[in-house]
Amino acid sequence: MGITDLLTDIWDTFSHPSPDAEAPPKPASGSDEESGDEANVNKADAKNSGDGEQGHEPSNEEEEEEEETVDPKDTLEDECKESKQCAPMKHHYDECVERVTGQIENDGKASEDCVEEFFHLAHCATQCAAPKLFAQLK
Template sequence: MGLFDYLSDALSSLPFSHDVDAESVRGGASSGGSPAGAPKEGSKEADVNAADAKSGGDDSTGHLPGSSKNIDTEAEEDEDDEPKDVKEELEEECAQSKQCGGYKHHYDECVERVTGQIENEGKANEDCVEEFFHLAHCATQCAAPKLWKQLK
């Protein structure tokens, strides 16, 4: 008897057998009754449900998305509670100001040029990213001291 035979006999004698029945799922789907763990329906509730079933219910479908019957005004009130962010307003004012006028002029010219290229040729040969960044940088630099002054 060789070493291989000895090891195979030793392994076959160990209880590694796979019992399919032991691992099968107990329970399953049933066509009637309540789900496991759900409370049983009381007699009053059963009577009301039976009456609804006979009368056809009130045919209400509940809340439909987009319907405005029950608008929650609490959400609207919460929006008013938050302080207004003035950063965008300050940057817009600065972008329109004389301080950033040159950058705004270059950006507007670029937008006109690119829009014309798209209308005439169907595609643009350039974009206005660089001009936009220059304008945004100028507006941010202009708005920063004003914003800090308001925050203090």
């Protein structure tokens, strides 16, 4: 067995199966026709469905209780990004965004990105918000 045979076997083992699917198995009953009992039940259901009470309709109380909650972490981090503590990082990030935006407008592409500045700002905001967040959760 050569190296090519080994690589071929490995490729065959981990390759994806072909997109051709097998036919789904047929139902166990062997017939798609409804029996007499099923037909009677279906007719009775059709008559009763005229009442308009099909399915579950939630009450007004349930709708009022489902208010969307706001994550306090996001709120605290937004406040911290604007705080005096994170002002230097925000300043560097804003300058970078202006540089990159100018490069894109002039050249159609940018020679840099602001990922590093963004992460510094995000780290500062997280460090600032953490004590406030845990104080709220206690």
